[in-house]
Each structure stands twice: as structure tokens, then as C-alpha cells.
Amino acid sequence: MRLLHTMLRVADLQVSIDFYTKLMGMKLLRKSENKEYQYTLAFIGYGEETDTTVLELTYNWDKNSYQMGDAFGHIAIAVDDIYALCAFIEQHGGDVYRKPGPVKGGKSVIAFVRDPDGYAIELIERK
Known part of the structure; x- marks a missing residue:
């Protein structure tokens, strides 16, 4: 077993991709769109998904903000x-x-x- 990814919901997918790729040095590994359920996924990381844990950025088309809650740390x-x-x-x-x-x-x-x-x-x- 191994940890595959952590999913984060984001308000602006391109802004988040730019932050993680341009400032944090990750690369965009793949991106997919689901028109029926209106969301886009972007997988980013420091290596390929076959070898490393990555981040899944989820953009729900009908939502542009989220409440953070107090359970998630960092x-x-x-x-x-x-x-x-x-x-x-x-x-x-x-x-x-x-x-x-x-x-x-x-x-x-x-x-x-x-x-x-x-x-x-x-x-x-x-x-």
C-alpha cells in the first residue's frame, strides 16, 4: 500500500495550478473535465503518480469558495x-x-x- 494523493477543492483552478507549478515547483501531470457532473480535476506533483504522492486539485464549476473547517491541518x-x-x-x-x-x-x-x-x-x- 501507499498514499496516492490528497484532494483539495479550489475556487480558481488556473490560479491554483499556477501557484503550485510556478511558485512551489510542481508540474501539472494531467487534467480532466467531467461535463455531466461539472467539475475539473488537475493532478500536480514533484514526480509521476506511479512513484510519488500527488495533489488532486478539484474545481467544481458551480462553486467559487469553501469554508476551511477546523479539522484539516496542513x-x-x-x-x-x-x-x-x-x-x-x-x-x-x-x-x-x-x-x-x-x-x-x-x-x-x-x-x-x-x-x-x-x-x-x-x-x-x-x-
Whole structure:
């Protein structure tokens, strides 16, 4: 068994694809549209679905906002240079709401960013 994907509902599919591909370095793996049920799916990730866990972005055509709820926490992504990535994200209008630095009580360097829909992403520096 292995984890295949995590699905996130998004308000603007192209804005979300741009965020994850242009700022977070993922690639668009595939996209499909279901006209009968009025939704579009985009699968994005750092590698192919056969080898890695990916994100499924779901855009429901009749909905352009969602309530976040309090059960979901965050997605975690390992990065090589957290300071450079956070600077890049901020330069391109992204929200780095927890600046890079050591985790409280530990040595790992982390940061938190929000995607265009407000989903939290924890960046963890791995050298």
C-alpha cells in the first residue's frame, strides 16, 4: 500500500495550478473535465503518480469558495533552501505567514505558506 494523493477543492483552478507549478515547483501531470457532473480535476506533483504522492486539485464549476473547517491541518513539503524559496514566494505575491526559522523546541527549520485558497503548507528544510 501507499498514499496516492490528497484532494483539495479550489475556487480558481488556473490560479491554483499556477501557484503550485510556478511558485512551489510542481508540474501539472494531467487534467480532466467531467461535463455531466461539472467539475475539473488537475493532478500536480514533484514526480509521476506511479512513484510519488500527488495533489488532486478539484474545481467544481458551480462553486467559487469553501469554508476551511477546523479539522484539516496542513500539507508538508521538504525543501532544499527554505530561505530562498520563501523569498521567491513572497516576491511573487505569495503568503509566507510563518517566516523560516527553527521549530519551537527543536532544530528543524520550517516555514508556513498559504496557497490561493488558504490551505496551509509547511515547508521543512532538508539538506
